Amino acid sequence: MPRTRGKAPSDKSPGAIASSGRMVSPAKADPTKRFKATGETWQELAWTFYDTIGEFRYAVNWVGNIMSKANLYVADAATGLPTTNAKAKEIGDALYGGPEFQAEMLRLLGIQFTVPGDCWMVWEKAKAAKPARWYIVPPSSVQFTGANVIINGKPKGQEDKDVILIRLWQPHPARPNKADSPTRPVLPILSELDGLTRRVAADIDSRLAGAGVLLLPSEIDFAAAQTNDETAGAAGTAASGDTSDDSADSFLQELMDQMMTAIGDRESASAVVPIVLQAKGEYLQYIKHITMSTPFDAQTLKLREEAIRRLGLGLDMPPEILTGTADMNHWSSWGVEEAAIKAHAEPKLAIITESVTEGYLAPALAEVGLDPLQFLIKADTSKMRLRPNRSKEAFELWQAGLLTTDALLRENGFDPEDKAQAGDTKDWLLRKIVGGSPAPQTVNWAIRELGFPELPEMPDTIRETESIKGPENTDTSTAEHPVRELPAVDTGKAEAAAARAEVIVFRALERAGNRLRNKRANIRQDVPAASTYQHSDYTSDDIDALLDGAWDCVVEFNLPVPAATFTRWLDNYTRTLLEQKRTHNAGVLHDYVVAELLLHESQRRD
Numbered sequence: 001m002p003r004t005r006g007k008a009p010s011d012k013s014p015g016a017i018a019s020s021g022r023m024v025s026p027a028k029a030d031p032t033k034r035f036k037a038t039g040e041t042w043q044e045l046a047w048t049f050y051d052t053i054g055e056f057r058y059a060v061n062w063v064g065n066i067m068s069k070a071n072l073y074v075a076d077a078a079t080g081l082p083t084t085n086a087k088a089k090e091i092g093d094a095l096y097g098g099p100e101f102q103a104e105m106l107r108l109l110g111i112q113f114t115v116p117g118d119c120w121m122v123w124e125k126a127k128a129a130k131p132a133r134w135y136i137v138p139p140s141s142v143q144f145t146g147a148n149v150i151i152n153g154k155p156k157g158q159e160d161k162d163v164i165l166i167r168l169w170q171p172h173p174a175r176p177n178k179a180d181s182p183t184r185p186v187l188p189i190l191s192e193l194d195g196l197t198r199r200v201a202a203d204i205d206s207r208l209a210g211a212g213v214l215l216l217p218s219e220i221d222f223a224a225a226q227t228n229d230e231t232a233g234a235a236g237t238a239a240s241g242d243t244s245d246d247s248a249d250s251f252l253q254e255l256m257d258q259m260m261t262a263i264g265d266r267e268s269a270s271a272v273v274p275i276v277l278q279a280k281g282e283y284l285q286y287i288k289h290i291t292m293s294t295p296f297d298a299q300t301l302k303l304r305e306e307a308i309r310r311l312g313l314g315l316d317m318p319p320e321i322l323t324g325t326a327d328m329n330h331w332s333s334w335g336v337e338e339a340a341i342k343a344h345a346e347p348k349l350a351i352i353t354e355s356v357t358e359g360y361l362a363p364a365l366a367e368v369g370l371d372p373l374q375f376l377i378k379a380d381t382s383k384m385r386l387r388p389n390r391s392k393e394a395f396e397l398w399q400a401g402l403l404t405t406d407a408l409l410r411e412n413g414f415d416p417e418d419k420a421q422a423g424d425t426k427d428w429l430l431r432k433i434v435g436g437s438p439a440p441q442t443v444n445w446a447i448r449e450l451g452f453p454e455l456p457e458m459p460d461t462i463r464e465t466e467s468i469k470g471p472e473n474t475d476t477s478t479a480e481h482p483v484r485e486l487p488a489v490d491t492g493k494a495e496a497a498a499a500r501a502e503v504i505v506f507r508a509l510e511r512a513g514n515r516l517r518n519k520r521a522n523i524r525q526d527v528p529a530a531s532t533y534q535h536s537d538y539t540s541d542d543i544d545a546l547l548d549g550a551w552d553c554v555v556e557f558n559l560p561v562p563a564a565t566f567t568r569w570l571d572n573y574t575r576t577l578l579e580q581k582r583t584h585n586a587g588v589l590h591d592y593v594v595a596e597l598l599l600h601e602s603q604r605r606d
Helices: 041-052 054-067 086-093 099-114 184-205 207-211 229-239 245-264 295-314 330-367 391-399 405-411 422-435 440-449 491-519 529-535 540-546 552-556 563-580 586-605
Strands: 071-076 118-124 133-137 142-145 148-151 154-156 163-169 213-215 288-290 375-380
Touching: 041 054, 041 184, 054 099, 054 184, 054 295, 054 330, 071 086, 071 099, 086 330, 099 118, 099 133, 099 163, 099 330, 148 163, 163 330, 184 295, 330 375, 391 405, 491 529, 491 540, 491 552, 491 563, 491 586, 540 563, 552 563, 563 586
Parallel strands: none
Antiparallel strands: 071 375, 118 133, 118 163, 142 148, 148 154, 213 288
C-alpha cells in the first residue's frame, strides 16, 4: 500500500559526513580508483530467500514494522531529554524528509539490518522539476567509479554534494569492517526450507510421483460398441487373447482419451461414468498400479516445520513470532512483545541513531554554528510497547493521591493535552455544586481553595423569588440547620467487628482466587490468591459460585449484630470488589463496617 505523501523532503544538504554510519561524497573520491559494488555473495543469497520464502519474509517485515513504531527526536547530550533548541529540532525533523517519512525509513532500515546487515542512505539534491529526495538501497546497489557513483545502475554525483551517501551497517564481531546480520547464520536453514518446498512442488508437478505407472495386460480391451466390421474383427481378436501391436496401441490411446476427457471437461459423462474394461478373468489379476513415492515424502511436512522452528530460533526475534502464540495468554504475549523490543529492536535502533547522529546531525549542526557534541538523535520506543490494561489500577492510585493526573491520562490512552483546562474544571465544579446540597459556607470555602474566587453573583430576580424570600433565607449561617444526633457506638466493639470483617473478607477473596485458578489455566501464578480476581476473566454470573460458602464461618465470631446482618454487609462489600475488580482496601472496609454499625444502632433505637 503506497504511503500518503506529506511535505516534500528538505532541500538542505546533510553536509559532509565521516562516521561509523560512514558517508562517501563521490566528488571527493580518488579518480584513479575504482570501487566494485559493496555487496557480498551471501547478502545476495539472503535477498533471494527474502523473495522466495514467505516465512522468512514475514519475519523480516515483522522486525521492520515494529521498528517503524519508534519516534526519533533530537536530545541534549547532557540530559538525554528532548532539546528545546529550535535549530537543532528543525535539523532533526528534516532527516529523511520529515517525521512523517521517518517511520518508513526505520521500517526499511529494520529490513536491511535483518537481511544484509548493511545499507546506504542516499540524499539527492533537487534538480529541475525533481525535488530533493532520500531513499535507502542495499549495498549491492551502490558502485563507485572515480568521481561518480552508480546507484541502481544510474550514474550520480557529477557535482560536489549532488549526492551524499551515509553507510549504516551492523559490524561483524570478528571483522568490524564487514557487515553482519541474523540472516547469515540461518542461510543453511533457509536453503533446507527452500529445498523442501521445491521437493513438494516437484511432487505435485511430476506425473511419475503423482500418478505412478498403470500396468495393463495387452489382452484387455474396452467394452465399446463397434461401428464397422473391421473394428469388430479386431475387438474379437483382442477378446480372444490374440492381439497385435496395433490393437494394444489402439487400446492405450482409447484409455488416455477417456482419462483426459474426464479431466478437461467435468460436465462430460466420462467424468462420472467408470471406464469399462473386458477380458478373461485370468488376465484381470495382472492389472497393477506402481507409485513412485518414497518414505521421505511422508516426512516432508515435519521437516519443514522443524526448519521453520530453527529459523525462528536463529533470527533476532522471539521464536514465538514464527511458531505462533495460540497457546499463550495476553500476559505471555505481552512478554514476548516486550522481549522483542528490549533484546532485538532497541539494539538496532541504537546503531541507527548513533550512525545518523554522526553521519547527518553532527555536520548539519556544524554548518549552522552549533556544537555537534551537545546534541544527539535518540529513539523513543514507548509507543512500541503494548502494555496490559492498567486503567483501573491507575484510577484507584489517582483516587488515593499516589498518581499524577498526567499518568492517569496516559494509562487510559489519552495525551496530556486532553487534560481539562481551568474553564472546564470550573464548569464541572459548578455542576457538582448545583447537583448537591452543601452548606453555603462550605461551597464558598471550596471555591476559594480551588482558585476560583470569582463566581457570578446570583441574579436579583432569583434572589427575590418567593421560594427563597423571607428573613429565614437571608442568613447563610449553619447555626439553625437541623442536626441529627447519631447514637454512640462502643468503640471497642466497632474496632473488633472491623477486624473480624477484614479476616473474613480476605479469606473469601482467597477462596474465590483458588477457584478461579482451578477452572482457568491462564491465571498468573505470581499473583496472590486474594488478588487473582483482578487478573482473571469471569462474568457477574460466576460471582455466586466464587462466594459459595464464604460466609459460613461468620456464626463462629462474637459480633455486636446478628450473623445474618453482618453477612449481608460483607457480601455487599465483596461483591462490589468482584464486580468492579477493585482492590480490597482494609481502611475502606473498616469505615464501611463502622458506618453500618452506626446506621444499625440508629434504626434499632428508632
